[in-house]
Amino acid sequence: MLTVAYDGTNYCGWQLQPNGETIEGVLNRCLSELMKEPVEVIGASRTDSGVHAMGNVAVFDTDSPIPADKISYALNRSLPEDIRIRKSQEVAPAFHPRHCDSHKTYEYRIYCAAFPMPTKRLYSHFTYVPLDVNLMSQAARYLIGTHDFQSFCSAGAQVETTVRRIDSIKVWAEHGRDDGEDREIVIRVTGGGFLYNMVRIIAGTLMEVGRGHIQPQELERILEARNRQAAGPTAPACGLTLMGIAYADGDLKADI
Amino acid sequence: MLTVAYDGTNYCGWQLQPNGETIEGVLNRCLSELMKEPVEVIGASRTDSGVHAMGNVAVFDTDSPIPADKISYALNRSLPEDIRIRKSQEVAPAFHPRHCDSHKTYEYRIYCAAFPMPTKRLYSHFTYVPLDVNLMSQAARYLIGTHDFQSFCSAGAQVETTVRRIDSIKVWAEHGRDDGEDREIVIRVTGGGFLYNMVRIIAGTLMEVGRGHIQPQELERILEARNRQAAGPTAPACGLTLMGIAYADGDLKADI
Numbered sequence: 172m173l174t175v176a177y178d179g180t181n182y183c184g185w186q187l188q189p190n191g192e193t194i195e196g197v198l199n200r201c202l203s204e205l206m207k208e209p210v211e212v213i214g215a216s217r218t219d220s221g222v223h224a225m226g227n228v229a230v231f232d233t234d235s236p237i238p239a240d241k242i243s244y245a246l247n248r249s250l251p252e253d254i255r256i257r258k259s260q261e262v263a264p265a266f267h268p269r270h271c272d273s274h275k276t277y278e279y280r281i282y283c284a285a286f287p288m289p290t291k292r293l294y295s296h297f298t299y300v301p302l303d304v305n306l307m308s309q310a311a312r313y314l315i316g317t318h319d320f321q322s323f324c325s326a327g328a329q330v331e332t333t334v335r336r337i338d339s340i341k342v343w344a345e346h347g348r349d350d351g352e353d354r355e356i357v358i359r360v361t362g363g364g365f366l367y368n369m370v371r372i373i374a375g376t377l378m379e380v381g382r383g384h385i386q387p388q389e390l391e392r393i394l395e396a397r398n399r400q401a402a403g404p405t406a407p408a409c410g411l412t413l414m415g416i417a418y419a420d421g422d423l424k425a426d427i
Numbered sequence: 428m429l430t431v432a433y434d435g436t437n438y439c440g441w442q443l444q445p446n447g448e449t450i451e452g453v454l455n456r457c458l459s460e461l462m463k464e465p466v467e468v469i470g471a472s473r474t475d476s477g478v479h480a481m482g483n484v485a486v487f488d489t490d491s492p493i494p495a496d497k498i499s500y501a502l503n504r505s506l507p508e509d510i511r512i513r514k515s516q517e518v519a520p521a522f523h524p525r526h527c528d529s530h531k532t533y534e535y536r537i538y539c540a541a542f543p544m545p546t547k548r549l550y551s552h553f554t555y556v557p558l559d560v561n562l563m564s565q566a567a568r569y570l571i572g573t574h575d576f577q578s579f580c581s582a583g584a585q586v587e588t589t590v591r592r593i594d595s596i597k598v599w600a601e602h603g604r605d606d607g608e609d610r611e612i613v614i615r616v617t618g619g620g621f622l623y624n625m626v627r628i629i630a631g632t633l634m635e636v637g638r639g640h641i642q643p644q645e646l647e648r649i650l651e652a653r654n655r656q657a658a659g660p661t662a663p664a665c666g667l668t669l670m671g672i673a674y675a676d677g678d679l680k681a682d683i
Contacts, residue, residue, distance in 0.1 A: 178545040223546050243542070253545045286499070289434040289509045290479050290550055290668065412546065 221408030226415030284353030296410035302381030313390035376403035477664030482671030540609030552666030558637030569646035632659035
């Protein structure tokens, strides 16, 4: 099991694509070379193009004699610098990173200022619209718990159920500097699994709340609608980072 | 006067180069187009290749009728997204951004962890060597005040004097996450002007202190030596960001 961090800027997402470089594609290629046998990883979260990760998870089978905990070091030597293995460990052969019970934590970052900041442009979504963090925080509370999140799921997702569990959502502002007016709003969500674009739709909806277009208590109605049209827009990919994944088995944790 | 922010990753520094794109070159080109006359900016800090800025300063003369405070908006439309004008204002014709009394603030960031973090690689210098922030902070205090900083100046600099004034240096650690072991050490220096590579040599020397190779009190001896060989190595460019410049005239401030 690999704990994988990456800057998603230059990739067409996690999942193998016929045209375009993906995180999965690079991992398969570099691992196959290192292991001297064809390797295909299974990823925990198939993040979209432009989404980043500090702790995604990938597993693979191998007959290689390289000790599990040394694979991270060996693999990092051949990986491009925008992908890094932060940990490698042996897991039970039956372990599947998407079928085992887990908590995933995502952060969505919004940079609020009069002008975009070049050094933040790849990892934060910029807006010059003033946002009320307290309103966003109040609205977020309605999403905590087990709900049908169909309103927060992009069309095209093939899932048996749109019921998911959110354990916590925190919304706060980080000030750039003591005397600055710019700030970064962070939405941190932890849950037992997420639908397609779910965190980005939550972020887009909370931004609508922050600017006063949606009242916090309307989140209840939006959930009940079970209709994508009821929620706000899908916020851009660059603001999203998969922070880590913790599995029910406490030893298995991809976290920074 | 323009307050200029940029991601220095893809530029050969500020100053015009015959081969290679520079911040000054891009500004001159975009401004000349916008003003419909040849424009040449004068920059406050001629940052090196790979160094970033949140608040560098550039001035230029123009006969254009565009109101000074609107130039930022107009210019941002033609600039690449890794350069942004955060403010534009009229200043006295005699104002020269390098010859007027000012305070510049730089930050040097060091990401300390077992493995590099891809999303930090462009804006922080990575090290897996453990650093003692308290020792670095103690050592930094010896540099505050007016000193001959020849030991902290790269060869090749043509300056009349290597005496400079540092008003404050703060060193602190920012933790990545509540439960994470990784952290970012920040060195923030404010002073009345800096020699060539001075902040990067200070950062490299403080890193040597942090790992125990130099004792804090040795900074006194290093200053007295007036010899580049006495100080530590020049830390890499990517960790350095010019945060802002404040001029003695309180209205002139390029700060975030």
